[in-house]
Amino acid sequence: MSPSGHARCCAETACCGQTHSTTTCPPERIATHAAEPRDAARLMVIRRAEPDRFEHAHIRDLPALLAPGDRLVVNTTQVLPARFRGTREDTGGKVEGLYLQDAPQPDPAATHWLAMLKSRRHARGAPIRLLGPDGPSPYTLRMLEPQPDPPGRVDRRGPR
Template identity: 55%
Template sequence: MRTSELDYELDESLIAVRPAEPRESARLMVVRRSDPQRVEHARIADLPDVLASGDVLVFNRTRVLPARFEGRNLDTQGRVEGLWLRDGVGCDGLAWEALVRARRFRPGRRLELTTCAARASGVILTLVEKMSADGAWLVRVDDPQARTTPEILEEVGRTPIPPYIRGARKRAGLEVSDELDRAAYQTVFAREGGDEPVQGSVAAPTAGLHFTPALLERIGARGVDRAEVTLHVGAGTFKPIETERVEEHPMHAEWCALGDAAWVMQSDRRVVAVGSTSARTLETFAARAEEGQSVSGWVSTELLITPGYRWRRVDGLLTNFHLPRSTLLAMVAAFVPGGIERLLELYRIAMDKRYRFYSYGDAMLILP
């Protein structure tokens, strides 16, 4: 598939800069693989009436960490911004792998992180080794209080709102508090990590943001069951496809696990994945099961789904409207009959009806 096929133009006013309030008031486009020309327009709150008794909704229970940080370069006093990616190895004590954006960085530079109130935190990052051309560094973390990564990020971290939302807000002159984002950019079913390869995500599983406890209760009363998997979303989810062909894109790796949802692999019930991350987790483990491999424990997945992919376990998909030239758009194109051509027709319908796009935006439900 040519990457250029994933291009489309979007009126910037359709980029959602705030979540729907209440969450379930977000709009919902409903399409069916068995009847691709049929398009219905509803609300997330209508899901109990749209889903069928016996369906299984599969959610991603990952927790978004306040992974974005700010600080100052102790050598130049210049402002620094970065993103925690994961804990690193190769240093005495605590180390991070982090995206750090500032000029003329070299090993040995020291950065002091600031709190959300713009006060010095006492946490010092020392650059050890550049790990990639996109600004990823291995850094040593010196904290006077010897805290864990989640404890440090709780004090100094900001919500990792996607750059396109922050940019749209800035151009609109809109200021939104981190306190609001910290609550809104987290699913109501997010769980604290335990003994896991990474502590959490740097981006939300956005389709899950639409749900409230009351809506989940109504869905359950309809006879729809619920299962939870985990995929910790990495920064690669925002990386556009830059290769000429989609299949040549170096897919980022993310940790995932079925956990208590392993039963879904053997179930003959209709499975609706809530979001691309739930879908990738299910399909990763379905492929492993097909090959006779274990479906327990944690697995690092680099699954790239493009048109022509043979779906193994996902029957339906709830997903937001995605960015051009993204692996997420390619995945949805692989699920819709008619591929990218039909999907972009649906996107044009959504634009004409003023649906809101991207992470805080509206959603599409693709049923069998």
């Protein structure tokens, strides 16, 4: 997390002559839902002839961007199903969250996450019961380090 509270985002950009690029992403710019309609998903266009120039486009623009002989690399990986819902066990309040990544922790038996949480209040130590498709799950979260800007750090407990 940068001093401004923004998440650090890294991307490989070998096509541009760089091996690694690190930029600062404000949390509100991190996608938490798929684009609707799907062809509204955004593209960053980089042309080999002008690698320092970036263009913004959408998936629907692909036919106009591609010429005969061009190669289109399709990423078929799936996004981690990282959205979760829960209820605070102390107040019954609803909590919605987005798992971002595992966070380092001193106890190797514990699992700590960096997550963006949406609830009325983020209280340190607040127990959150995760909800599965059929109701409450055996997993709980506990807020460890609330942040004024997402993400916060939570501890995940339950079956592994």
